[in-house]
Amino acid sequence: MSTRSEKRTACENCPLHKLDHFRAFTSEELTYVSRFKIGELAVDAGATILVEGAQSAHLFTVLSGWGFRYKTLDDGRRQILNYVMPGDLVGLQGTLMGEMQHSIEALSPVTLCVFERGKLNQLYKNYPDLAYDLTWIAAREERILDENLLSIGRRSALERAAYLLAFLYQRAKALNLFNSGRVAIPISQQHVADTLGLSIVHTNKTLKKLAARGLIRWADKGCDIGDVDGLLAIAGWDGYRETKRPFI
Template identity: 75%
Template sequence: MATTRATHEAKTPCKKCPLRGLPHFREFAADELEFVEVFKTGELAIDAGSTILVEGSHSAHLFTVLTGWGFRYKMLEDGRRQILNYVLPGDLIGLQGTVMGEMQHSVEALSPITLCVFERNKLMTLYNKHASLAFDLTWIAAREERILDEHLLSIGRRSALERAAYLLAYLYQRASALKLFNGRSFLPITQQHIADTLGLSIVHTNKTLKKLASRGFIRWQERGCDVLDGQALAGLAEWEGLGEGKRPFI
């Protein structure tokens, strides 16, 4: 399970949430913000590589990513891993376990990550009294389905080179919208993460990334890569991009 440090005493007030200042997210109405401040019970700081939620587990909480990167995944009994998607600031974690009773996948921290913590037993109050926030949860779930559709298309029909280009373009666009880059477009993922996302061997992944690097699209680093031309990556994958305006978060 996760190596966590409770930071309830250093709780970020929702009114001063750093995500609210990003044009990527819609603004809260006054009553919505007041409810979310009560809904939130604290924060958790989690170390990179720690497991946040485990498949089959029950949790009394759900979480919003405040800072950092993570990923959702499933494991086979022999240890083979399939990464399903990546979670970034503003993404909700644990809704599946809240609604269905237990998690159908696991979640791991890719970098040091801070989570806003919400009590599961207050979720019905959100549905009963805040229809706009309830719609936001529906929107978030529908968006995740749309992203997984694109990931499935990539694994099923794109070539290895196109798959890698799509994944890096997708992460690049998401991180850009959240203003996560500081002077360089660095994605903190290893070649093993890419292999486990694309369903390729590590050897095939390495050869594929070298081809992208030779075209000047990326520059591979020890524990991640610099995206040099995100538009060219999207073009190679024939991917039209995220194509979303302002999005909600809880």
């Protein structure tokens, strides 16, 4: 379920500006983005944000919450492509390709900033730094997908699971999503299976191996990370590295 609301969070008071993870807007850029934003959308956990094949008049930036991008086969089998978190832009693909090539679902309650797609040309024409930011965001998504494809194609099941959980943990930590004290990622074992391309039985056995080493603990509402360095070592991955990143 989703509900449309009037713009509630003023762009100059955006909580994402307080994070060192994001680059600062100039005053001119902030004024433009404030006009570009037309409202906010609240989405319940489990609700679909965008549907593959759909056309949308809007772009969205995740203000709060977790979600994931996925594609499905005709028989219902699902492949999760990537996860979205605060600061991520969704809907750009549909803007450029005419329709969405994947779907997006909320993992937790999500709040989205809503932008009018028809005004995107003004950004490219008048704000080259913001236009570059959109290019950077698209290139970053490609880089993440490259790593995910490498993981599915060449890492073992244990290495895949360790990589995925370490990646999600490090991304979330950079966004202060664990400031409540609990280091939990709000995914189910089915989400992990659909991301790694494994059966749920194989996934369960793999996660039990990580839990037996004290690296993770599975809870009712997600996965607690106990030792991210141990996960990185198993995955053979240097970890998530990113300088200050842009967002719209």
